[in-house]
Amino acid sequence: ADAFLSVRDLRVRFSTEDGTVHAVDGISFDLARGRTLGVVGESGSGKSVTGLSVLGLHDPRTTEVTGRILLDGQEVTGAREKTLERLRGARMAMVFQDSLTALSPYHTVGEQIAEPYRRHTGASRREARRRAIEMLGRVGIPSPRLRADDYPHQFSGGMRQRAMIAMALVCDPGLLIADEPTTALDVTVQAQILDLLEDLRQEFGSAIVLITHDLGVVAEIADDVLVMYAGRVVERGPAAEVLRSPRHPYTRGLLGSVPRLDGDVEEDLVPVPGSPPSLLDPPSGCAFHPRCAFTGEVGGTRCADERPKPPGGRGAACHLTADRARALFAGRTRPR
Ligand code: SF4
Numbered sequence: 522a523d524a525f526l527s528v529r530d531l532r533v534r535f536s537t538e539d540g541t542v543h544a545v546d547g548i549s550f551d552l553a554r555g556r557t558l559g560v561v562g563e564s565g566s567g568k569s570v571t572g573l574s575v576l577g578l579h580d581p582r583t584t585e586v587t588g589r590i591l592l593d594g595q596e597v598t599g600a601r602e603k604t605l606e607r608l609r610g611a612r613m614a615m616v617f618q619d620s621l622t623a624l625s626p627y628h629t630v631g632e633q634i635a636e637p638y639r640r641h642t643g644a645s646r647r648e649a650r651r652r653a654i655e656m657l658g659r660v661g662i663p664s665p666r667l668r669a670d671d672y673p674h675q676f677s678g679g680m681r682q683r684a685m686i687a688m689a690l691v692c693d694p695g696l697l698i699a700d701e702p703t704t705a706l707d708v709t710v711q712a713q714i715l716d717l718l719e720d721l722r723q724e725f726g727s728a729i730v731l732i733t734h735d736l737g738v739v740a741e742i743a744d745d746v747l748v749m750y751a752g753r754v755v756e757r758g759p760a761a762e763v764l765r766s767p768r769h770p771y772t773r774g775l776l777g778s779v780p781r782l783d784g785d786v787e788e789d790l791v792p793v794p795g796s797p798p799s800l801l802d803p804p805s806g807c808a809f810h811p812r813c814a815f816t817g818e819v820g821g822t823r824c825a826d827e828r829p830k831p832p833g834g835r836g837a838a839c840h841l842t843a844d845r846a847r848a849l850f851a852g853r854t855r856p857r
């Protein structure tokens with residue numbers, strides 16, 4: 522009821538020379554303030570496209586977006602560019618994987634954090650600079666007053682990521698979409714950035730959509746999780762439950778490929794065999810069926826013929842019953 526972000530039956534299609542790409546094929550979810558939703562899947566599963574749709578960043582000349590996206594009760598789908606520009610930064614903001622392309626090399630870090638603040642609040646130059654320095658301090662940049670005058674290349678990768686988070690949160694946007702925010706960083710810095718996001722969520726009360734291919738990241742900070750495959754939601758639920766007791770064979774496969782923290786990786790490292798399907802011509806029935814090891818358990822050609830219903834609450838889009846999945850996966854999921 523108190524969803525800050527509400528997405529209903531979102532579909533995104535791209536026209537290409539080869540045909541229509543069904544990048545997102547009917548997904549729905551709600552997200553409340555102060556909650557973190559992990560959106561997980563391989564590349565090409567539609568998770569980044571979903572994030573871009575929420576921000577209204579698709580080019581309407583090549584992209585058809587249908588369904589409904591409401592941000593704090595305000596319509597995003599079909600909104601005019603002027604409205605979207607006002608919403609972006611002030612009400613919702615995005616953090617990307619690659620801070621070097623997201624930040625301009627020609628302006629100081631301080632200027633780049635101050636600029637959206639000035640634009641959205643009408644603050645003076647001096648006031649915006651003060652705010653930029655304050656934000657740099659809050660994301661853990663030492664000596665923020667001095668570092669505000671540095672250019673992005675003078676920052677380490679981890680510090681640039683912190684600066685980008687400061688830029689995203691400078692207007693206290695309510696919704697933060699973070700797309701693989703730690704993927705380019707080494708493990709120690711990754712953990713620091715995730716801690717930072719967690720702290721900021723508590724401090725600002727933001728809703729966070731965290732897009733990642735890494736279930737380890739989800740385990741770290743997400744409350745709830747959506748697992749996506751071929752532009753559809755294949756499993757959803759509270760993150761701890763999904764990780765402990767997956768119900769979809771694809772989620773099970775992803776869990777098998779999470780390296781153990783104790784370094785004992787080899788024998789348990791079972792990535793999902795095969796590769797993601799073409800979204801120009803997705804497989805019939807359950808889109809996962811060409812890669813699934815459990816079609817025989819369902820029997821006949823049902824998996825190839827019949828598309829499983831997307832889960833509404835906790836559950837999976839799979840013809841296996843929850844009990845059957847639990848029994849089949851038992852012993853296959855390594856203890857965490
Ligand atoms: Fe596998 Fe069939 Fe379930 Fe799809 S519906 S995940 S193919 S068992």
Ligand code: MG
Binds near residue numbers: 564565568
């Ligand atoms: Mg992506």
